[in-house]
Amino acid sequence: MGRSPCCEGNGLKKGPWSSEEDKKLLDFIQQHGHGSWISLPKRAGLNRCGKSCRLRWINYLRPDIKRGSFSPEEEQTILHLHSVLGNKWSAIATRLPGRTDNEIKNYWNTHLKKKLIRMGFDPVTHRRRTDVFSSSLSQLIALANLSKLIDSRPLDESALALQSDALQLANSLQYLQGLLQPPASATASNNNLFSQTSCITEATQGYTAYDPIKEDPDLNSLLSSTARLFSEGIASFSQPLQDNNFIAHHHLVPNYLTNTPPQVPFSFQTSLNNHVDRTAATQCLSMVNGIDHCLDSTDSALWGDYDDLDLLLPPSLTEASAVTDRGDARSGGSSGGSPSSSTSPWSDIFFGDLAGH
DNA sequence: AACGAGGCCAACCGCCAGGGC
DNA sequence: TGCCCTGGCGGTTGGCCTCGT
Numbered sequence: 142m143g144r145s146p147c148c149e150g151n152g153l154k155k156g157p158w159s160s161e162e163d164k165k166l167l168d169f170i171q172q173h174g175h176g177s178w179i180s181l182p183k184r185a186g187l188n189r190c191g192k193s194c195r196l197r198w199i200n201y202l203r204p205d206i207k208r209g210s211f212s213p214e215e216e217q218t219i220l221h222l223h224s225v226l227g228n229k230w231s232a233i234a235t236r237l238p239g240r241t242d243n244e245i246k247n248y249w250n251t252h253l254k255k256k257l258i259r260m261g262f263d264p265v266t267h268r269r270r271t272d273v274f275s276s277s278l279s280q281l282i283a284l285a286n287l288s289k290l291i292d293s294r295p296l297d298e299s300a301l302a303l304q305s306d307a308l309q310l311a312n313s314l315q316y317l318q319g320l321l322q323p324p325a326s327a328t329a330s331n332n333n334l335f336s337q338t339s340c341i342t343e344a345t346q347g348y349t350a351y352d353p354i355k356e357d358p359d360l361n362s363l364l365s366s367t368a369r370l371f372s373e374g375i376a377s378f379s380q381p382l383q384d385n386n387f388i389a390h391h392h393l394v395p396n397y398l399t400n401t402p403p404q405v406p407f408s409f410q411t412s413l414n415n416h417v418d419r420t421a422a423t424q425c426l427s428m429v430n431g432i433d434h435c436l437d438s439t440d441s442a443l444w445g446d447y448d449d450l451d452l453l454l455p456p457s458l459t460e461a462s463a464v465t466d467r468g469d470a471r472s473g474g475s476s477g478g479s480p481s482s483s484t485s486p487w488s489d490i491f492f493g494d495l496a497g498h
Numbered sequence: 499a500a501c502g503a504g505g506c507c508a509a510c511c512g513c514c515a516g517g518g519c
Numbered sequence: 520t521g522c523c524c525t526g527g528c529g530g531t532t533g534g535c536c537t538c539g540t
Contacts, residue, residue: 157508157534179525195526196509231528246529247507 154188158197162187166194167202200241207239211248219245219253224267 154162169185175198176184178191187194200206211219215237222233230242230249237245254264261269 155510177525191525192511192527193509199527200508228529242528243508250530251506 152188153182153190153193155193158201162189163197163202166197170198170202196243200243203241205239206241211240211252215240216253219249220267223249223253227265 158166165185165187169181173184175181175195178195181187181191181194182189185194189197218236219233222236226232228246230246234240234242234245257264257267263269
């Protein structure tokens with residue numbers, strides 16, 4: 142269809158509205174209603190196009206417009222709804238009385254999106270940027286290198302088992318990394334990964350000298366479970382799987398093209414539907430946390446202090462009904478009644494950060 | 499005080515869907 | 520059935536403001 146005819150008229154004023162124009166528009170609509178927006182400017186004595194009048198009314202002059210900054214409850218609602226609806230600003234606006242889609246869109250683009258990015262979340266998927274190969278792998282290496290600095294100890298069974306598990310993990314990572322690389326860059330990347338896995342291999346030999354796992358049983362179990370995790374294909378939660386090249390080259394039809402919600406474009410969810418995988422994934426994530434703890438990693442904030450795997454799932458997965466049924470999400474108040482504030486660890490993370498600002 | 503960079507936000511642009519003819 | 524008109528939507532822009540140097 143192209144451009145709306147009402148905007149094609151020459152000589153129509155554009156740009157910021159004067160107070161006089163505002164008064165004309167306001168008075169006219171209060172007396173006659175807006176009726177046809179196309180004919181309104183002429184009837185109201187305005188040298189504007191209908192679309193401009195409509196926009197001015199909806200975004201600024203409407204009497205029920207709420208002014209001022211967004212409350213934490215409103216921010217929380219936007220976050221939840223965006224995780225479910227995406228950039229459907231008008232739909233989100235219907236859940237926020239007094240707020241316009243334009244206002245919400247602006248607020249998202251200028252505040253919430255940046256904050257999510259800063260916190261290590263993907264503003265589109267609302268999930269942590271979980272590049273396990275670059276982040277946890279490097280952390281593993283760093284942890285392993287640390288072990289080299291520690292005095293050696295005699296070998297024992299648990300150390301040997303750990304070495305085996307770590308080697309398996311390294312091999313799995315190498316294999317998966319190879320799968321994830323587009324053919325053109327596969328060689329170079331694999332070389333890079335090889336150096337990384339070699340580090341792991343070398344480093345895990347260091348583990349045989351000193352066994353920090355004995356000090357932290359969690360690390361022991363999670364390392365082995367992580368190896369199992371990758372061998373079972375949980376690597377699907379790595380974002381590069383979105384790469385069309387990968388799909389094309391491996392003739393895969395990912396779940397997100399068939400039956401998973403659009404807000405979960407890659408199927409971490411699918412794996413999590415399986416209890417065993419979920420448990421293993423939880424342990425894997427705990428490993429990352431554990432390593433963070435050991436290393437006092439500078440990006441530990443990125444990984445956060447999540448207590449439950451649900452944190453990695455968008456609210457659409459865990460709270461779809463809560464959002465859908467949120468007749469008034471704010472009615473419960475921030476002190477406990479609101480479903481989102483009381484049940485969503487996601488909001489705890491996000492608004493914990495917000496509170497600090 | 500002057501200037502530039504970056505942020506914010508009102509407004510515009512272009513496209514789409516639905517209804518009427 | 521197809522075209523046109525209109526309302527509505529999401530993305531983008533540009534001007535103003537603030538802040539740092």
